[in-house]
Amino acid sequence: MKAKDIIKFVKNIKKDWHTNDPYEIAAHYGINVEFTTTCMKGFTAHTIKMKDYPTFISINDAYTDFSKKLLCAHELGHALLHADCINHFAITNKNVITNVEQEANLFAIALLADDNTLSTLDVPLTIADFKISVIILLDFSVYT
Numbered sequence: 031m032k033a034k035d036i037i038k039f040v041k042n043i044k045k046d047w048h049t050n051d052p053y054e055i056a057a058h059y060g061i062n063v064e065f066t067t068t069c070m071k072g073f074t075a076h077t078i079k080m081k082d083y084p085t086f087i088s089i090n091d092a093y094t095d096f097s098k099k100l101l102c103a104h105e106l107g108h109a110l111l112h113a114d115c116i117n118h119f120a121i122t123n124k125n126v127i128t129n130v131e132q133e134a135n136l137f138a139i140a141l142l143a144d145d146n147t148l149s150t151l152d153v154p155l156t157i158a159d160f161k162i163s164v165i166i167l168l169d170f171s172v173y174t
């Protein structure tokens with residue numbers, strides 16, 4: 031999917047629901063969001079999307095509210111943009127940064143950016159990906 035198309039898709043979602051809150055938007059689409067405290071060290075968030083089952087987004091509750099919102103926006107990107115799959119937020123250098131990860135990151139940035147920022151948002155997917163990675167990595171102190 032082209033970056034321009036993702037941004038347009040997100041703009042329409044914001045217009046349709048009159049919000050950019052990923053939790054509210056998830057609820058509108060019948061997507062369940064849960065916060066988990068019983069997860070492995072280093073777990074950020076993931077989406078479970080299967081045919082004929084409600085989609086679930088799980089987020090590590092140890093993160094700050096801001097990061098949780100960002101993670102939710104990223105996972106919402108997977109839930110709405112990508113086919114049935116189980117997705118993990120790949121941000122470590124052990125994981126290959128795939129195109130679907132970059133798309134979900136751009137979705138998150140486009141969703142959370144205000145409209146003024148968005149109108150000038152013409153960033154390559156790799157930059158969106160880098161920005162999100164930095165924000166989440168800065169929040170890694172929750173594990174120390």
Ligand SMILES: [Zn+2]
Pocket residue numbers: 104105108117118119120130131134
């Ligand atoms: Zn992801």
